[in-house]
Amino acid sequence: MSFTLAIVGRPNVGKSTLFNRLVGKRLALVDDTPGVTRDLREGDARLGDLRFIVIDSAGLELAEDDSLQGRMRRLTERAVEEADICLFVIDARVGVTPADEIFADILRRKNAHVILAANKAEGHAGDAGATEGWSLGLGEPLKLSAEHGEGFDDLYSVLLPLADEFAAKHAANMPETDVDIEEGSEDEDTYHAPSKAKPLQLAVIGRPNAGKSTLINKIIGEDRLLTGPEAGITRDAISVQTDFMGTPMRIWDTAGMRKRAKVSDKLEKLSVADGLRAVRFAEVVVVLLDVAIPFEQQDLRIADFAETEGRAVVVAANKWDLEEDKPEKLKELREAFERLLPQLRGAPMVTVSAKTGKGLDRLHNAILKAHQVWNRRISTAKLNTWLGAMTEAHPPPAPGGRRIKLRYMTQVKTRPPGFVVMATHVDKLPESYSRYLVNGLREAFEMPGTPIRLTFRDQGAKNPFKDRKKSIPSRLKKHVDAKKHEARKDRGLASKPKD
Numbered sequence: 001m002s003f004t005l006a007i008v009g010r011p012n013v014g015k016s017t018l019f020n021r022l023v024g025k026r027l028a029l030v031d032d033t034p035g036v037t038r039d040l041r042e043g044d045a046r047l048g049d050l051r052f053i054v055i056d057s058a059g060l061e062l063a064e065d066d067s068l069q070g071r072m073r074r075l076t077e078r079a080v081e082e083a084d085i086c087l088f089v090i091d092a093r094v095g096v097t098p099a100d101e102i103f104a105d106i107l108r109r110k111n112a113h114v115i116l117a118a119n120k121a122e123g124h125a126g127d128a129g130a131t132e133g134w135s136l137g138l139g140e141p142l143k144l145s146a147e148h149g150e151g152f153d154d155l156y157s158v159l160l161p162l163a164d165e166f167a168a169k170h171a172a173n174m175p176e177t178d179v180d181i182e183e184g185s186e187d188e189d190t191y192h193a194p195s196k197a198k199p200l201q202l203a204v205i206g207r208p209n210a211g212k213s214t215l216i217n218k219i220i221g222e223d224r225l226l227t228g229p230e231a232g233i234t235r236d237a238i239s240v241q242t243d244f245m246g247t248p249m250r251i252w253d254t255a256g257m258r259k260r261a262k263v264s265d266k267l268e269k270l271s272v273a274d275g276l277r278a279v280r281f282a283e284v285v286v287v288l289l290d291v292a293i294p295f296e297q298q299d300l301r302i303a304d305f306a307e308t309e310g311r312a313v314v315v316a317a318n319k320w321d322l323e324e325d326k327p328e329k330l331k332e333l334r335e336a337f338e339r340l341l342p343q344l345r346g347a348p349m350v351t352v353s354a355k356t357g358k359g360l361d362r363l364h365n366a367i368l369k370a371h372q373v374w375n376r377r378i379s380t381a382k383l384n385t386w387l388g389a390m391t392e393a394h395p396p397p398a399p400g401g402r403r404i405k406l407r408y409m410t411q412v413k414t415r416p417p418g419f420v421v422m423a424t425h426v427d428k429l430p431e432s433y434s435r436y437l438v439n440g441l442r443e444a445f446e447m448p449g450t451p452i453r454l455t456f457r458d459q460g461a462k463n464p465f466k467d468r469k470k471s472i473p474s475r476l477k478k479h480v481d482a483k484k485h486e487a488r489k490d491r492g493l494a495s496k497p498k499d
Helices: 015-023 068-082 098-110 127-136 152-173 212-220 271-280 297-308 326-340 360-374 380-393 431-444 474-490
Strands: 004-009 041-047 050-056 085-091 114-119 200-206 238-244 247-253 284-290 312-318 349-351 406-414 418-423 453-458
Touching: 004 015, 004 068, 004 098, 015 041, 015 050, 015 085, 015 114, 041 152, 050 152, 068 098, 085 098, 085 127, 085 152, 098 114, 098 127, 114 127, 114 152, 200 212, 200 271, 200 297, 200 360, 212 238, 212 247, 247 360, 284 297, 284 360, 297 312, 312 360, 326 349, 349 360, 380 406, 380 431, 380 474, 431 453
Parallel strands: 004 050, 004 085, 085 114, 200 247, 200 284, 284 312, 312 349, 418 453
Antiparallel strands: 041 050, 238 247, 406 418
């Protein structure tokens, strides 16, 4: 993806139809009713050999108050400021309206690259309206017909010179995940704190009205995202860049995710997909709960999806200021978390109030800790010392009388941590033994909550790390000694291990 293109204009000029044409599928909702699009819908667009991000926005309204239309307008204006290129769409059959003139003036001030498109210009019916577009002072209007696919060669010609200029900028915004570790590298001190050049990518997800947009607005110190008492206002994934207590972050707000059976309104059907897409842009995912109704089925599915995608997870219970019996509620939340989300065992859980800002320091620290663990590297020598103790304490099964041998282990990826165990008869190894090793990794190497990828490969060769001299820290040595003692105890040979 080389650049970001925002499509803006008055309601009903064909913005969503144009968006769908560029992405090649019906992602944006199209309807004759004005105001169908409220937030920003993002998609991967293709035009010839160009690949770019296209954003469909709410229709620009003249409202400037705090009504829903006024807030929608302010949100769209900010999207224009952040986009690389703005495609301003007018209706060629209607011609230039007073509202178009006002918005053209706004766009000239907010974005350096504005392209004027006269849509619905099929045939000769839109010639007069397209010609009127010259009066807006935005250059030559492109005659398009989003519905019939006309005029896109001209749009390609205009976008092509701008593509290379923005390619580097877009690449910097994408998170780096599943990073390979160079073979033979034993350097463990590889964590680099987030910087302005590479901010921490954060997604905030959860059910509708959990307070996601309010929380982000409190973090960045301004009403950046569309909020209000109306449930389900946010419908599309939106990102903002900020400095959260000294840490550069790019934060993704998402549409509230509801149970599939309740996603019936035609304006909400695609919201869940937008939220799940935002998870893929993130390094750390904050699952925001409403403390009054925590850990409903949809919350569990959201958290599980984030773990499946390999993202570090932080659970935040919002509206904590409204809770009366805080100690009892906190105990209840922790018990439910451990019981309902065993795959995220040890993940940080914090309490916050998006309305008052209380608890944001705890949330910030939890996010940084999760990000650091997500980037963790462990030397091969330590891993194999640990693996020997784990297999001695609880040897792998012997299906059909043939013992499964775990020969050696190494870390092959970070973000999230990924490990490979060379073994025999890996197809016979039960899933329960894999969970035993993953839980042991979390405990021994302090990796609570982060996704861990453990793969087994058939390997008949001798363990190349068997005779390597091992030097391990005292904490890991205690863990190894405890596992060996457990194994001796099972055989009736145990004596109390030395401290």
